[in-house]
Amino acid sequence: MFLTTTVRNAGFEHMLSMLRTQNAAKIDVVAPATALRARGGAVELSGIEPVVDDHGVTLVDGLYVPTAAADATIAAKLGIGSKYLRFMRTERPDLFDANVNGLLHGKSKRGADGTVTTIHPADSRSFLLRLFRGQDGEAGVLRALLSDRFGMVDNLDLLTAVLDGIRQADAQVEIRSCDLTDSSMHCKVYSPTVERLAPQLLAGYRNPFANPELEAERQRVTTDLDTGRRLAAAEGQGYQPGSEPVVFAGFRFSNSEVGSGSVTLKPELFVRICRNGLTLPALAFRKVHLGQRMEGGTISWSQDTVKKQLDVIAAQARDHVREWLSPAFLARQVATLEEQAGAPVTEPQATVQVLGRELGFTEAEREGVLRHFIAAAQPTAAGIAHAITSYSQTVADPARADTLDDLALRAMALVR
Known part of the structure; x- marks a missing residue:
C-alpha cells in the first residue's frame, strides 16, 4: 500500500494533509460481479472504462489488494466468515481465490453433447468498489466492496461540512485530536470558552498519566509525533491534580467511507487535565450511508450533488454545535452526572470485573481500566468513568476507543 491510511491522536493539519492526499488517489467504480475475479x-x-480527470487518464482495470476493512466487506457481501476470509487471503490465497470466484461466478458443467448446465448461478448483483489507484505500476488498493446503493460521504467532505457548521454557529473551538484508519475517521472538538466546575465529578481525581508507565502506553499508540509531544506536555497547563475541577463543552464526529459506520456527531464533556472525553451517546446524531442505486462505471459526483449532501450535514452540525457548546447545556449535563458521581467504590477489582462483564470488556480492558482507576485514586463511580476514558487513550484501535468512551457514563450509572 503506497498511502499512509492510519494515524492515532493526530493534529488537525496532519489529518487534513492525509485526507487531501487520499482524495487525489481515490477511484469509485460500480461494476457487475462478472467484472471481478x-x-x-x-x-x-x-472491462471498466478508464477514469479521465485532473490527473489525466487512469486505467481502472487491474489488480487491487484488499485492506482488512475490505476483507470484512467482501465477507459480508458473499456470506463468508470474515476471520476465515482474512486467513485465506493471507495464508491460503488459492482458497481465497476459489471461494470468492465460486460465489461470484457460480459453477456450470458442460455435458458430452456440449450443453451447459448451471449448477450454481453466478451472482447477479453489481457492487460499488472504493479504490485507491496504484502507483508506478504497482497494484492498487481495494478499500471496500459495497452495495451499489451506498451513499458516499467522504471524510474530507464531512470534515469541511462540520467546520462550516461550526463557523455558522459562531463557536470558538479547538480540534484536540484526530484518528484515521482504513475503516473510519474520528475527530474530537471542544470549546475552551465554555467550561463548568464539576467538583463531585472530579473530587480527589489525580491525572493517571502522571504515572510514567501509563503515559508511555498512551505515547505508544500516538502515531503523530508532534501530537505525542503535546500530549506529554499537557501537565504544564497550570492544573494541579484535583485542584481545578473543570470540564469543557465538546463534541466529536466520525465517518466511514467504507460502510463500517454512519456519519455521527455526539456531545462530550472534556476533562483537559487528562484529556478524558465523557461522551453522551444517547444524544448522538447519526446519518446512515444509503442512497439511490448507482449506474455502472466509474463515479464522479457532480458538484451540485455533493453540495446538497454537505449543506445538510453542515446545517445539522451548526444546530448541534449551538446546543452542545452552550453554557446551559453543559450546566444541565454536569448537574445530572454529579448526582451519580459520588457513589463509593470500596472493592475496585470486583467492581471492574462485574462492570466489565456487563459492558463486554475483554480481560485486557478490565485490567487496563483497573490500573487507571488505581492510579487516579478517585474511589467513586466517577472514578470508574474516568478510568475507562483515560484507558481508552492507550487503545490502538480508534473505533474501540470510541466505543469504550461511550460506555463510561453507563458504567458510572451502574455503580451502586
Whole structure:
C-alpha cells in the first residue's frame, strides 16, 4: 500500500494533509460481479472504462489488494466468515481465490453433447468498489466492496461540512485530536470558552498519566509525533491534580467511507487535565450511508450533488454545535452526572470485573481500566468513568476507543 491510511491522536493539519492526499488517489467504480475475479489473494477488475480527470487518464482495470476493512466487506457481501476470509487471503490465497470466484461466478458443467448446465448461478448483483489507484505500476488498493446503493460521504467532505457548521454557529473551538484508519475517521472538538466546575465529578481525581508507565502506553499508540509531544506536555497547563475541577463543552464526529459506520456527531464533556472525553451517546446524531442505486462505471459526483449532501450535514452540525457548546447545556449535563458521581467504590477489582462483564470488556480492558482507576485514586463511580476514558487513550484501535468512551457514563450509572 503506497498511502499512509492510519494515524492515532493526530493534529488537525496532519489529518487534513492525509485526507487531501487520499482524495487525489481515490477511484469509485460500480461494476457487475462478472467484472471481478480473485487472483493471488487480490481482486482483479476487467472491462471498466478508464477514469479521465485532473490527473489525466487512469486505467481502472487491474489488480487491487484488499485492506482488512475490505476483507470484512467482501465477507459480508458473499456470506463468508470474515476471520476465515482474512486467513485465506493471507495464508491460503488459492482458497481465497476459489471461494470468492465460486460465489461470484457460480459453477456450470458442460455435458458430452456440449450443453451447459448451471449448477450454481453466478451472482447477479453489481457492487460499488472504493479504490485507491496504484502507483508506478504497482497494484492498487481495494478499500471496500459495497452495495451499489451506498451513499458516499467522504471524510474530507464531512470534515469541511462540520467546520462550516461550526463557523455558522459562531463557536470558538479547538480540534484536540484526530484518528484515521482504513475503516473510519474520528475527530474530537471542544470549546475552551465554555467550561463548568464539576467538583463531585472530579473530587480527589489525580491525572493517571502522571504515572510514567501509563503515559508511555498512551505515547505508544500516538502515531503523530508532534501530537505525542503535546500530549506529554499537557501537565504544564497550570492544573494541579484535583485542584481545578473543570470540564469543557465538546463534541466529536466520525465517518466511514467504507460502510463500517454512519456519519455521527455526539456531545462530550472534556476533562483537559487528562484529556478524558465523557461522551453522551444517547444524544448522538447519526446519518446512515444509503442512497439511490448507482449506474455502472466509474463515479464522479457532480458538484451540485455533493453540495446538497454537505449543506445538510453542515446545517445539522451548526444546530448541534449551538446546543452542545452552550453554557446551559453543559450546566444541565454536569448537574445530572454529579448526582451519580459520588457513589463509593470500596472493592475496585470486583467492581471492574462485574462492570466489565456487563459492558463486554475483554480481560485486557478490565485490567487496563483497573490500573487507571488505581492510579487516579478517585474511589467513586466517577472514578470508574474516568478510568475507562483515560484507558481508552492507550487503545490502538480508534473505533474501540470510541466505543469504550461511550460506555463510561453507563458504567458510572451502574455503580451502586
